Amino acid sequence: MTTAIEVMRGHRSIRKFTEQPLTGAQLEAIMASAQAAPSSSFLQASSVIRVTDPELRQSLMALCGNQAYVAAAAEFWVFCADFHRHLQWVPEAKTGFAEQLLIGAIDTALMGQNALTAAESLGLGGVFIGAVRNHPHELAALLGLPRGVIPLFGLCLGYPAQDPEPKPRLPAALMFWENRYPARQDETLMADYDARVRHYYQTRTGGTKDMSWTGQIGDTLAREARPFMLAFLHEQGFCLR
Incomplete structure (x- = not known):
């Protein structure tokens, strides 16, 4: 087995971190790896906000269900689908289509996975934070996200202070x-x-x-999650047609 395969198969979500910061070389390598992810039609429809301000981290933590590792991890990045950049440079570009939401979400997810895999290959750990979508209006205001940009997920990164067992995947x-x-x-x-x-x-x-897996499905899918999301997408210029 190759080292890359071992890293990917050994993934665990890390939610406890040491206080050791990442080096500049590590950050550069992770960012470059994220940017190397495939991009549909070469649109590169993603942006990443690296949150370094401690007070802003605390505010984001509160919006993300008070998950302590959002504030405690060495790094917290917010991954966004972004068509604002395209409209800035090409104002006549046609945006707002449902397909573009898929493109932005897929491109950004690929970037996020590349970033985490690169970090894990350096001996770091991390966990994705879907709770950035719990209060999208407030989070967008805190991060200054303009129309055409939506936060999709966060990523905590740092040196692991725990060694959890990998979660079993479907056969x-x-x-x-x-x-x-x-x-x-x-x-x-x-x-x-x-x-x-x-x-x-x-x-x-x-x-x-x-809890079994099918039991968890029943619990998770028993109700609509984040019913405000469609309205937020429309306000930010996504899924208009």
């Missing part, structure tokens, strides 16, 4: 198909996976969380 046989999507998925495989996830949560939490 490959439930995710990878050949030629056609199956009419029905393997119930035995899913039952086995549910048992593995339940054991993982019980071990990780000392028995305080008793």
Whole structure:
């Protein structure tokens, strides 16, 4: 197995960090790796806000569900889909299409994953923060995001102060198909996976969380998440048509 594969297969979300800062060389390498990600039609429809101001970090932490590592990690970056840049340089550009939201989201996600993988290859750890979308209006105001820019996720980076067990993923046989999507998925495989996830949560939490993967789906998808998001997208010039 190559080193790159070992790094990717060894991913764990890190939520506790030491106080050691990243070096300039590390930051430069991570940023360059992020920029090397593929870009649809070479639009490069992403921007990243590196938040270094301690007071701003505290404010963002409060907007992100008071997750302490947003303020405590050596680095906190906010990844955004960005078509404001395109309109600044080409004012006649046609934007606001649903496809462009997909392009911006995909490009930005690829950048984020490249950044995290690069960081992990340097012995660092990190965790993505979807909670930047909990209060998008307030967060956009704090970061000065203009129309045409939306925050998609945050990324905490730093030196790990914990060594968690990797979270078990779905069996490959439930995710990878050949030629056609199956009419029905393997119930035995899913039952086995549910048992593995339940054991993982019980071990990780000392028995305080008793949840299977399908149980977690039922809990997460029982209601609409962030019902304000479509209105925010429209206000920022996305998904208008």
